[in-house]
Amino acid sequence: MLQTLLPILIFAALALGAAGAVRRIRLWRQGQRTPMVWRRLLLMPRRYLNDLHHIVARDKAMAHTHVATAGGFVAAMALALVVHGFGWRNPILGGLLLAASAVMFVGALAVNRRRLNSPTRPFPRKLSRGPWQRLSKSLIAYSLGMFLVSLPIVGFTPGNLVGVAPTVLGGGVLAIVLAAVLVWGLLEMLVGMGWGGPMKHAFAGSFHLAFHRRPERFDDNHPDASPKKTHDVHRGSRSTALFPLDLTAKTLGVEKPADFQWEQLLGFDACVQCGRCQSVCPAYAAGQPLNPKKLIQDMVVGMAGGSDARYAGSGHPQQAGGIDVGKPGFGHHRGGPSDAIVPQLVEAQTLWACTTCRACVEECPMMIEHVDAIVDMRRFITLERGETPEKGAAAIDNLIATDNPGGLDNASRLDWAADLEIPRIQDRPEGVDVLLWLGDGAFDMRNQRTLRSLVKILRAGGVDFAVLGEEERDSGDVARRLGDEATFQRLAERNIATLSRYRFARIVTADPHSFHVLGREYGAFGGDYVVRHHSTFIAELFDGGRISVAAPAQAETVTYHDPCYLGRYNGEFAAPRQVLAALGVDVVEMERSGYRSRCCGGGGGAALSDVPGRARIPDMRMEDVRTTGATTVAVACPQCTAMLEGVVEPRPRILDLAELVAEALVEPAPAVPETSTSSPSREEEPA
């Protein structure tokens, strides 16, 4: 009986699933279209095995579980199609099918185990319940069912089973039970895949990998692909530049789900609700109303239409549903492909809470691009609605009026250096080696100390450098992250025009935000420069033996805080650590460091939008520092410095790498001797 039923079931499930898949593709294609090049699907297996699996493998247990479950399923499905579907009941294939099902079964048990809730192993808060809880059972059902129905193929029949009455077992009851289990499994695995069940992730995920908007992320040979053997476990290029916005478009930014590029909608749909993004999001941890996982699910709700009532994970803190997994209360937020997202589906505060730290993107096994989505939606709020949060709007107004966010006279950008007599590039028509890009930290007294230290280092290293002075403008970083692409592009174009008038081999800056924008985002507007963060440059000076430092007088324990825009955005994890090593201080790493560094809370204009939470992000970060027992935290970004220094004392001291180096610098003997010897003392004075 099963023999006749099985092919029917399998093909029916496949057909239903396929119908669902077509509908699903239609949903994605509601987004802004680019041609759908089917050939690209061929890219998928390599991207899966190489890149995606690499990220999954950061959690070893989970990686093994997934290999067993997914690998087992794919193999079992293919074999089942041949064996049961087309009826080629070859014992060898049968044996393989049994093995595949068994492997999948073991994986499914592990999936299930992970989701148990016991006093010793509480249900992980990052995971979702609901259909995702069901999935583990479905996986067991499918693998077990497939195993049992495939036993006869290798010659095991129910009669072989010792001690069980063959008549009963050989009868219809067992067959019916088995068929029901299998139907359950097939419904979840094949039909659910097309119709939006949890298994959708496999289908959407495959397409997402194939059609990803940032193909460079998969390109190991890309010029800026991360070197192996670093803190970085990332593979391809860190494709982190925001996409330029066409300012002549009818609508600027994303108002409704259909305004996203279709690949973005596809990406959202691939989310497995694993909650890795939620676990690393600083805004979420601080109790600000942003949970990146929920945000992605909100996007899926918007794309498909309906409410978030069926969502069964942690919500956005402070909002209905809250942070307890599956707590009732969802359902208030609704959306549709052509309905405005804010505020019906997502509240504006959720978008403004993001620091654009990219921790979520870095961690997402499905390689979903949260930050792109958030900035796209901010663009609409800022450019079309003019509803940027107050302090952010003020900063933008200042940028428009004065070219710096503080609204200060831009000509005072060099005031702090009046006594340093730094050469201006305007006076160096023949060109210089290094153009020192000051950034807006030049207006801030704290950061001026860093800049002075950097100047001291450059001088000690005999570097030929100059500055733009008042011709330098804000890089546009903050405006861009706040969604004001127009102001960003204006600043970018003017800076590029300025830079085109001068000759320099490279730009060095102590500001990772400028570093990122100048190095990665100006390219789209015709500005291509060699840009070095000062940590990289100082490490090079050490390497070249151009500067040297004295050994520390006292043993000192230092920890290093990776700035998001240096580390995750640009992959520079090594140079700052080389610099610390050269200083000879003891370095202890924080648990969250390198590519997993926790944001200081100051990026993406978040310091300006200042969305209230339960805790402050810099306080949490300082707690990370304290846990190491370090007395000093080395920083490499003016924004990090400001945020961390905002933490109330007592706390470890906060010093930029440049300050630490400048402090320890052994300077070449000064051109003028110290005064002590040549001034006669009272006694020596002739009467």
Place this chain on the structure above:
Amino acid sequence: MAHEALFKPIQIGKLTIRNRVVSTAHAEVYATDGGMTTERYVKYYEEKSKGGCGLCICGGSSPVSIDSPQQWWSSVNVSTDRIIPHFQNLADAVHRHGGKIMIQITHMGRRSRWDGHHWSTLLSPSGIREPVHRATCKTIEEEEIWRIIGDFAQGARRVKEGGLDGCELSAVHQHLIDQFWSPRVNKRTDQWGGSFENRMRFGMEVLKAVRAEVGDDFCVGMRICGDEFHPDGLSQDDMKQIATYYDATGMVDFFGVVGSGCDTHDTLANVIPNMSYPPEPFLHLAAGIKEAVSVPVIHAQNIKDPTQAERILKGGYVDLVGMTRAHIADPHIIAKIKAGQTDQIRQCVGANYCIDRQYQGLDVLCIQNAATSREYMGLPHIIEKTTGSKRKVVVVGGGPGGMEAARVAAERGHDVILFEAEPQLGGQITLAAKAPQRDQIAGITRWYEMELARLGVDVQLETRADDSMIRDLQPDVVVLANGGHPFLEQVPEWGYSDNPDESLVVSSWDILSGKVEPASNVLVYDTMCEFSGMSTADYCASKGSTVEIVTDDTKPGVAIGGTTFPTYYRSLYQQSVVMTGDLGLHKVYREGDKLVALFENEYTGEHEERVVDQVVIENGVRPDESLYYALKERSRNKGQIDLEALYAATAQPTLAGSGDFALFRIGDCVAQRNTHAAIYDALRLCKDL
């Protein structure tokens, strides 16, 4: 950005100054007898530059001529080419840290002393005596005028050749140039006196000669007064006219403005306003001059606080602020503002210890900062953490010596406990601050309180430490700074008793602390003639008492410096306090409900009596030594301080030894000295702990 205006660079002539803060000219009294700058001198200015000061104008009143005596105040001698290499050292040291440095050059005319060194005959336009220095002088002759004009030019040349960034011509504080300006002093009828142009002539010729010598690009400024505050002197309108006149030549790159003349004791006190003055009392005069001229204007006088400075600059009253004593008290003031550590600034309290020493020809020191001008000895403004072992340090006494010892030991990284018997820190500073117009001295304590809290010193108030308590703590170092008590038992006939009901006299401490109310008719007997007696009299008078202050010295308050006794006198005279000198107190006895004080005139031996309600005695401090002797035997160094090490400001040898705790005592618990002495000892003793 906070303090935007303060940190806005400014162009003076061809010179760029990195911010708006100036250490204005002050006679440091650090040069050699021959007037050459010393290592001490250079390090003193280097420290200000290191601390972020924009412009230092050094060498207050540095003479250009050999008949303007230089040795009284160990001024810098600009009358000889020998100074040039010294200037080069000085300039290098200051420039190394980004600061700029100029010097004030002058001829002081009659404002000096003739009775020493070269025994110069002093000069003045009309030979009129100067009262502050009790200086008689001759009437200057035409030949001498031209010689001195030439000397100014040569002086300026030396400054330029020495690599300094500019010079300031002193036409203030009644030096020779403004002696010519002022009709009060200039009674001449020749071309050097009389009409406005004639009175201006000397200054104009000096300016022309200097400009001709140094050229257009070298910075030359003038320091002038804003109003002499004498009916027969120069008024603000006169000064505006004068400023306009010189400004019109285009030869002056900046003006410094000082409110008030200074050729009487009373006006002298205005010039360096002590703590009885409000903030920036004469800013309006400088602002008036700024309206009249086209070049930057500098003004100093009680500008001590960054917010105040910022407000003045933002308001556009002047272009640069002098923060001169502010830098004497804390040469790192600018660095601290920049570092957002304004609450760590050691703010000048206007005690004027610095200037009052200067007028006596003593090296300028700060009452509260013992590192100032001792940088060359290795006394640090920023104390490094020890690289040696962490010690337990017990400090007894929360007066200035104890607070400094605790601060320095804590900065070194040690575990510090400080015991104070009173409910608050401060010791005698707390008493001093109780007097009218003297409350700002409490700023010394306030800074220590904040620093001790920041450094995590365990401050135990209302705790009188005894030897067993100290021993139980097992300290490595014990610093006793537990002070003393008013010395009323010295003369039994004064009738002092421990029992307040029996005692015929009370102490100045009893009055100032509020323990004893002033009675209606009070006699203050003051053998010290310093602040404490005058403050007590002032305090009683301010509470409505009828007060006489008597001393066996020549006059009450004679030991108080020149910028502070005038402010006491203003207050005491106004309240009709009688000040009597030359009477020694022999005996006090009770007669009915009155007290009789019996005096003897030091010179005639005649007796006088006063019948009063209350006799308050200020007879200095008697050290409390019992705790010291209780600890001394057990201590490893028997309480002895190694003087060679102390004076050289190096580590006490006993610290390297072993055994029980090391014991040191400092301040008035050894012998009465002053606040600076206690702080100095604490710093040099503890800096190598």
